[in-house]
Amino acid sequence: MMAAGSTENVPAALRENSAVPRYKGDAREEARLLRKVVAMCGRLAALTSQDVDLAGVVGVLSEGVGAEVALLDRTLEVLAWAGGSDPAGVLGKLRDNAGPSGPYTVLAAAARNRRALTVPVLTGAEESIIVAPISVGTDVAGHLLVVGGRDHDLTEDTRLLVTEHAAVVCGVVLGRDLVVAAAAGRARQELFEGLLQPRDREDGEVDRWARHLGFDPNRPYHVLAVALVRDQPVSALAAVETLLARLAHGAIVAGRPGEVVGIVPVKAAGAAGTAEARALAATCASRIAERRIGVAAVGVGNPCHTASGIARSYAEASRALAATLRNGESGGVTAFADLGIHRLLLRVPDVGDLREFAEEVLGVLIEEEESTGMDYLATLSVYFHENASPRRAAQRLHVHPNTVSYRIRRIEEITCLSFDVHRDRLMAEVAVEILVGLGRV
Known part of the structure; x- marks a missing residue:
């Protein structure tokens, strides 16, 4: 690969690639390839005016460059893929070739430079790996991974150019979805906040709010409160929110100032349900550490079977979280049921x-x-x-x-x-x- 421009702050194993295509051959071949690239970029650009999702963009890119393509969010979860039967394999190939620093360093380099990068492939001469950041405003919301395509008639530079263009289109689609989700999210957040407010009696309105958010009164729930021990950017808590929602199927999850709260369904009641919620909290804290989001502290409230019990379970989870945070910067999981006399001690404000x-x-x-x-x-x-x-x-x-x-x-x-x-x-x-x-x- 040829380097173009500054490579400052880019790992030694990576080289920033110029977005200006270079061709070999006669003028007619060059013109044909240029027309093909322009047509592909035009097709991708047209998607922004259509009601297309991320899978549609990824599919067009995969078809155009003849490669496997996966779109990852900031927690490395696969949001869309095309060109292969195993989306996890795309990320696996990046891990295999990222070197000792791992895929996080590669993705961080692409995000820092806001440019697509080609990762040198250690095995498989017919493959290449392109990493392109997806920007939404000033944030990097995810990455496109393109694996393979060297046997396609496009040059490496043109694949980079088309991949970067597809990443821009993905950013537009994500941004549009975020605008729509923001309006719905504000209404949802207000309903969620209403569930966490303590009440002295049963309230039919709260039951309606809970059902609207997906609460099933026939199942026991526990409230989990998750915080990061050290101050982190808002995007880190957003990643925690996404992770918890994926780990706890059927949970009602929302971010709040300084924490993420999950109303999590469990299969069993009583002590078995508490053990299940505690295990989920431990898995969440472990994944947060593995993905380098931060060090997590988690509080687990007692079970609640009605919408009106959510506020009590949240208050218990908050006290358990406070107990975990008082232990310093090691993080961990504390269930309210395990606090003993500390249930009373935590009520002392000073x-x-x-x-x-x-x-x-x-x-x-x-x-x-x-x-x-x-x-x-x-x-x-x-x-x-x-x-x-x-x-x-x-x-x-x-x-x-x-x-x-x-x-x-x-x-x-x-x-x-x-x-x-x-x-x-x-x-x-x-x-x-x-x-x-x-x-x-």
Whole structure:
């Protein structure tokens, strides 16, 4: 391949290609190819004035360049394909030839330069891979992948030219769809927001809103609240919204400021349904990380069987999400059903109040631990979780039961608390749970 123009910020394995076609042969052959390219570009341009979808554009491009074509969104999901029976194979060929940096680097280079790129093919002399970004306004909404076509009579440069033109047409179609979807989306968003607002009684209007959005009162649902741990552009949350909607078939999903909320149907009721929702949340967080969208924190609310219960489940999911976010930048999944006493602690609006209470009860123990290096807080937490059994606590801590008993006596001496007294034991347990929630233990 010949490079044209600046290649700054493009991976070494890629070369930016000029959109000016170069031909070999006589003038008549050159004129024939030019007429063919003009006809193809004209056919693609005509699609913008017709009621055509993305599959129609991809089909015209595949036929024109004699290659497999796939259109990917920003999360690498295939939206349309043509020229082959396996759309995943198109993306697979890009992965096989993208080198150690992977397909994300290739796509990022194309998006950064707003130009089509040819990826050097490691195997298969009769194939080539073209990546073209699809722009909608100032955003890159997806990519066109074109695999093969070297045995076609078009030159590599003309395939690049036609692919870039098709990407522009795809951007027009996507932009048009977005305008139509925006009007419907605003109405849908208002209905969705109405479902999340708490109500003191059953409301027939809410039932109608929920049914309009696809809520089935004969199935149990859980609300999932998904946030990205670190600040990300709006497009990242949009990618999360798309991903969650695809993972949870039949879910009602919408983006909100700083989060994505999904009203997700499950197959089973009770604990089995909660486990299913928790597994879905974990899969979502894992996919978000795999696709380099960000680090996700997910909260899972308790089940709801009616439209009026959605607001309660959302409030629970929000508290569970808050618990996950308090754990720092590692993200993860928290179900409201697993919070225990933290259900109450999360209702305290000021974390400083919780920290102050914990330090009043166990502050001297914290200072002693810092000065001696003894694991007093961890021992106390395990001791309470094992129902004050030194033997079981010792097994979890991998120490002798006498060591646990000694540490508990020292803790009582240091804090002036007696764990035989209900009030003292309750205060210590609550203080430990606060410190666990704050990441201190």
